Amino acid sequence: MSELNKNIAEYALRIGDTSLILGQRLAEWCGHGPILEEDIALTNISLDLIGQSRAFLTYAGEKEGNGRSEDDLAFFREARTFKNRLMAEQPNGDYAQTMIRQLFLSVYQYYFYTELMKSKDETFAALAEKSLKEVTYHVRHSSEWTIRFGDGTEESHVRTLEAVDTL
């Protein structure tokens, strides 16, 4: 494997792992959301993220050149070998913590994918463009919730501040 391919595989894995782990965390809310509409909204975001992860892990497997598929990379690695952003794996906590974690990571992904669209690597650029549309909605969803938590009740305000401190 060339040095370039090795680096691309590593980079794709880091991007894909963050989406994968965050997507799995959100999926834990499936059937446990505070209301039906929000339950569906969070699992929608989860599916967006797992979709992004599939594409990046598939690309990582190709560049790695050892015949590992997206499934091999997603399900047959030791926990310690994942390269996700650590914030993505933080526990769901209460709904404020889930939503603040989402806000931080969605805003991060928004700016990250905006820059990745300029990549000379055509696959990265194309995946970034597709992912950016999804992430733009995730930012909208989590930021609107954050505003309402902050302006809502004394309890929602305090819990949201605690979530920011925890993360």
Next chain:
Amino acid sequence: MSASEWPLWEVFTQRRAGLPFEHAGSVHAPDKEMALQNARDVYSRRGEATCLWVVPADCIVSPTPEEAGSFFDPSNDKIYRHPNFYKTPGANFE
């Protein structure tokens, strides 16, 4: 509606530009923005819509079931209101 329950919004989706908006169902939401997001997530997550309307359910005016008789029955037995007696080229009012 209990105090802990959010208001109900009726959701209308448009499949393609130019087609009429059709009633898709309803969502609960505390305000316009959240109603729009909930409608998007519940009724267009599989690409069913290119545009959405959400309308507060209490803004929709409808006759009560008791009024249905006086509202609609009188139109059933006046066949002369259907202009089917005329032969009009190209017209079909059925």
